[in-house]
Amino acid sequence: MSEPVKVAIIGSGPAGLSAASRAGQLGLSHVLLEKTDHLSDTIFKYQKGKRVLATPERLDLRSDCRFAEGAREYILGNWDEDAANNKVNVVKHAEVAAVTGEKGAFEIKTASGDVYHAENIVLAIGTQGNPNRMRCGGADLPHIIYQVDDPEDFKDKHITVVGSGDAGIENALGVAEEALENTVTILNRSKDFARAKAKNVSDMMEAGENGFMSIRTETQPKLVEPGWLTLETPTGDEKIQCDVIVARLGSVAPRGFVESMGIEFTGPDREAFPKLSPTFESTVPGIFVIGALAGYPLIKHCMNQGYDVVEFINGNTGLTPADEKDLAAIFANLPQQKSVSEWLEYLRERVRIFADVSPLQMREFMLDSKVAYYRKGDVVFEKGEPGSSLFAIADGHAEVEVAPDVTVPIEQGSIFGEVGLISGRKRGATIRAGEDSIFVEVSRTAALKLMAAVPGAKRVINRISLERQLLQIFKGGLTVEDLGPVVDTAEVERIPAGKVVVTEGEQGDDVYVIRSGSMVVEKDIGGKSIFLRYLPAGSFFGEMGVLSGAPRNATVKAAVGSEVIKLTGESFRKMLAARPKVREATEAAVAERAQMNSFIESRKASYSSAVDLYSDTAGFIMKEGLGEATDALLIDENLCVGCDNCEKACADSHEGLSRLDREAGKTFAHLHVPTSCRHCEHPHCMADCPPNVIHRGPDGEVFMEPGCIGCGNCMRNCPYGVIRMEAAPPQKPSLLRWLLTGFGPGPGEPSPKWTKKQLGEEKPKKIAVKCDMCKGIAGGPACVRACPTGAAIRVSPEEFLSIARLQEDAG
Amino acid sequence: MASLFPKRLLSRRSKATQTERVRERRHEGFLRYANFRWAKISGGLCLLIIVSYALIDVTPRPNGGSWYGYTLGTIGALLILWLTALGYRKRKMTSDYWSLKAWTSAHVYLGLSLIVIGTWHTGFQLGWNVHTLAWVLMMLVILSGLYGVIAYATLPAALSNNRDEMTQMQMLEAIRAFDRQLHAAAQPLTPEDTAPVLAALDEDPFAGGIAARLSGRYPRCATSAALVALATSRSSNADARDKVVGLLKQKEAALARLRQHLKIRALLEVWLYVHVPLTFALIAALSAHIISVFFYW
Structure with a gap:
């Protein structure tokens, strides 16, 4: 039995060590419990010589321990010294088995039976959990x-x-x-x-x-x-x-252990984090959660939180977080002068989607956001611009240009730009400030995090986005009020790739709007299903049934995993009855589609091979996942001579690494889909990027900004295998030198052998490498420019599978 | 000629920052590029030369040394240098707007026009001298290039069909995989049956020299030999032998695919080993031709 301490810190990673160091510096009685025989096990387990990066760069480090980019050994060495210098009271081989008691009198039992008493507990155990051990004889051998x-x-x-x-x-x-x-x-x-x-x-x-x-x-x-x-x-x-x-x-994931102490999480799913107060206190008073377990995977965040949490426990309530100056910078350009916390409160009160957000979450969202002041008439974004951020109106109002000289206002507290957020498509309308206004721009990642963490925000965003989407699709003076009954009965359905939503010949009058993903329309002609059309996110289908009451005249199925909004036929019919103009516009769209269908049917008789090839090609393209692509590389193998100049050009246009593999990938009718990025509508790679460096650029390209920590999540998440983890090779000798003397590796990616020889013992950090569509290169994608025969082209599926192509093929 | 270069294209070239990506709907090969733009330009140039040659009466007789001959010679020499620059253009990834397909298209058609430019430049005076050497080398370069055009137009589809979505690395891996299985399966065989299998395992799929590479025929293939040897052998256990024979057949098929792949690739590349060195020989001969012409002025 030991002396009771003011604070017990569990876990000696960057967060726990920084907390213990602060406690040591403050002279606070403390104990740092570490289950292994060394500090910071996660980083200890990194491979030898691995470079550890110090992102985000703009964040200042506030800790009694040193941390800057460097090799694993250097960082661990520093920390061991710092722990000693800060008089940290560390207990190794102390695996915590149970925590009981309450604030002021916690009792911590370790696996070896020791008991510690503490007034407060800081949980900094990370997310790695404890691996299950082997149980046979000799299970403790070092190999x-x-x-x-x-x-x-x-x-x-x-x-x-x-x-x-x-x-x-x-x-x-x-x-x-x-x-x-x-x-x-x-x-x-x-x-x-x-x-x-x-x-x-x-x-x-x-x-x-x-x-x-x-x-x-x-x-x-x-x-x-x-x-x-x-x-x-x-x-x-x-x-x-x-x-x-x-x-x-x-x-064993740490969640069970954390919950056993009585700490609540934000939700049942895997991404949920413990509920925390602005001072990192969990739902159990006296237990604080920091670091990766609290949802902050970056080392610098962890170390700052370690410092802050001990200051809070020590009663320093006036401490402003290390991100205070970053937040202050975000608000600096606004006309009113308020403190950071006043601004945060102002936004929380005035914006509907922020209503349920905790102050701590609010700080984090704002760091990934921008707040700007717009004068009346200033354009926020133009129709057709790519963009996936979400805007919220904190003050004033916005005007949506639905048609030339026709605008619709959006009131204070509401949001806009949500279509780009959900579907990843380009902006659907131009937005201007209706008066002098303050708008908050939340990045896509922050908005998705917000929706995952705050159910109230998710409900508001979904409802508004559905209304807006319907307003954009069904033109003709429709108002939000008309849509009430339609939206009330609407349901969002997830459709896995390949699943049929509407079957040709069946009765049905539900109308579907594609929220994300894409669909293909097929029709049975002469016993063979013929591809009619590709429907991107934001289009609707099933409307013919409502208007005519006839059975479905084509089959619609998901090209990729998609989400559709199902509107009941009845409510839709009522809406059309109330607004004859909407009915007219919808009928016109139906007539146009019917005309295209009959065109293909008529062609089928006379040019059946062209239609078949078109249809089969479309099927192949969809099967290869190009249904979710926005810009993909295709190679015509009737023209490709296999010179690999595309790969060489790719490597030479970037830092010496090719982002495409020409030869790999599937082929149909000499149309080859190489292994290269398709710039998906919903990039899988973006889903889980701890430093959040994957973005969609102004030309629709999905690119990585510097700051990759080399975790490999994006590579694992990409279903098409187009992301490599690789270190940039050293500078090659110039092309002229190679041409004249033959010295060096020549154009393209240098061989690993050459790279290894140049680097010697040095082992540079491997980071994720992917196609950025030659962002910032005036001439455009190098792979296409460098193809000597014209075999390589970049396409978007809508354009590539357009009816015009069939018309050209059929003559 | 204005109609051959649409205004849109000229303006796009001058635009330093191109913000909108050029997305295409269909593949257009280098021969058809821009609706045969360079074929038209090159054809027009040839026609102009042939007609003007017939109309202009150079005295005492058409000759490379006349003003007309000098004009054609200058055009031809500059064209040869520009055509050679394709090798540099192909490898130099500058960031401005250019299309290698357009360069190839121009290279092919303007290169062919050299037949007329060069020959008409001679005034049909050929003999055993350095001047004619340059002309002969030029014609050989053009001929090898012509082979290249035909190869590029006809072989890619065959390459694609043969590889059937496999990469060259995968083909090699498949062969190595059969080798490993053969190694295991051949253990129960008698020594006399094992010997041909071991020879097949030691075989280098790349061996055989240029003739084998280009013809795709490998008469001394150890895998085929092993198949023949094992088919006629009676010495080992029949089941074990059958297994090895089955694996050898699979390996033979994998080898056939790889060899066909290498053959087509070789046919697509071999002409460059003639075309490029001859080009340098041509430039040397051309320099000699020009210097000697001016030296004996």
Whole structure:
């Protein structure tokens, strides 16, 4: 039993260490509990020599520990020194098992049975959790590892991977890379691989068939000895050679442990964080949560919070967060003078979507936002501009230009720009300030985070966006009031790729609006389903049924995973009855579509092969996921001579790395879809980028700004495999020198061998590399410019699959 | 000629920052580029030369040294230098607006027009001298280029069909995978059956020299030899042998695909090994031709 302390800090990562250092500096009685035998386990486990980046650059570091970009060893060394200098009272091998008690008298029990008493607790345990350990004999031997940082650390070794979830399979595939010459075995306790993704399983099976690894099912480890492993197999025990064991047996996520203390989370989903006050206090008074567990994965954030939280606990309520000056800068250009907290309160009171947002969340959202003052008549954005941010009206009002010289006002407290946010498409209308106004521009990531964290905000945004979308689609003097009943009965449905929404020949009068994703329309002509049309997000379908009452005349199915809004036929009919002009406009749209359908039907008779080819090509393009593309590279293999000048041009236009693989990818009727970025409508890569450096640019390109921390999330999230994790090679000798002397690697990406020779021992950090559509290069995409035969073109699916193309083909 | 260059294109070229991306709806090959713009320009140029040659009466006889001959010679020499610059343009990724397809198109058609420019420049006076050497080299460069155009127009589809969505690396990997399986499957065989299999395993898929690469025929293929040897052998266990024979057949098919791939790629590239060195020889001969003409003025 130890002396009670003022604060116990659990976890010695950047957040916990910084907190303990502050406590040490303040002379506060404290204890820092670390479950391993070293500080900062997550960073300790990084591969040797790995560079750790200090993003975001604009944020100042406020901590008693040093931190700047540098190698892992350098940073860990600094921290060990800092911990000693700050007189941190650290207890290693102290894995916390249970926390009981209340503010002022908490009791912390560790796995080894020690008990600590503390008035306050700071939880800084990160999100990595505890990996499940091996349980057979010899399970504590040092050659058992629980993660693989860099497969290249293993060469010519006998490696056994235990566990056949995704992590295990990915590690096994990594170390089984042929060039590494490892002998890899993967063990699975059961017969099949039910826990892993299908893609991983098929990759593994392929590797097994090709002899890159041996896959042992119904087999588990029995005894670990140095150099050897005894297996328990269905046919008896077997001893195999084994230098390294990679155990991937899953891990216990920290959430359960956190909840066992009584701390509430913002929601049930995986992305939820503990509910926190502005001083990082959880729903249990006296327990504070900081760092990655609180939703801040960046080291600098963590260290600042460690400092702040101890100051708060010490009673320093006047402390302004380190981001105060950044926030002040955001508000600096506004006409009124208010303090940061007054501004935050002002926005919370006046903007509907911010109503339910906590002050702490508000600070974070504002850091990713801009606030600007607009004079009457100033243009906020123009129709057709790309943009995915959301605007909120804090003061004044906005005018939407729905038609030339026709404007509709949007009142204070409401939002605009939400269509770009949800569908990722270009701006649908020009917006001006209706009077001198203050608008808040929230970045797409911040807005999505807001919607995930605050249900109230999500409801408001969804309702407004649905109304607006309908107003834009159904023109003719419709008002928000007319839409009331339609919106009330509307339902949002998720449609997986390939699922049929409307079937040709069936009765039905529901009308659908595509909220995100895209659909294809097909019609059965002469027993073959013929592609009629590609419908991007923001279009509607099913309206023919309402107007005519006839059965559906075509089948509509999702090209990619999509969201549609289902409007009931009845409410839609009522709306049309109330607004004859809307009915007229809708009828005109129907007539135009019907005309196109009959055009294709008539062509089918006379030019059936052209229609078939068009239809099959469209099918192929959709199957390749181009339905969600906005700009994709296609190669005509009737023209491609395989010179790879596109790849070379790509590498030479950027920092020496090609972002496309010409040869890889599928082909249909000599139309080849290479492995290269399609600049998806809803970029999967953007979904989880801790430093938030993936954005959509002004030309619709999805690009990465500097600041990538090399976590690889985007690469794993991209379903098309177009993102590489690679370090930029050193500068090549000039082209003329190569042409004249043959010295150096010549145009294109230098060989890894050359790069390695140039770098020597240095191991630069690998960061994500992807196509940016040659952003900022006046001539446009290099791959297309550099194609000598015209085989490479960039297309958007709507244009490529237009009816005009069929007309040209059919003559 | 104004109609050949639409105003839109000229203005786009001059615009330093192009904000809107050029998206196309269809593929247009280098031969058809801009509705055969360079074919028209080059054809017009040839026609102009042929007609003016017939109309202009150069005394005492048409000759490279007349004012008319000098004009054609200057045009031809400058054109040759510009055509050579394609090799640099292709590799120099500057950031301004240009299209290598347009360059290729112009290269092909203007290159062909050199037949008329160069030949008419000679005034049909050919002999055994450095002047005619330059003309001969030029014609050889054009001929090799003509082969290149035909190869580029006809072979890509075959390359695409043959590779069937596989990359060259995957083809090699497939062969290595069969090798590994063969290595395991051949263990139970008798030594006399193992020998041809081992020879097949040791085979380098790239070996065979230029003739084999271009013809796609590999008469000394160890895999085929092993297949023949094992088909007639009776010495090992029949099941084990059948398994090895099956794997050898699969490897043979994979090899055939790779060899066909390499053959088409070689046919697409081989002419450059003639075209480019001959171009440099041509430039050397051309320099000699020009210097000697001015030296003996």
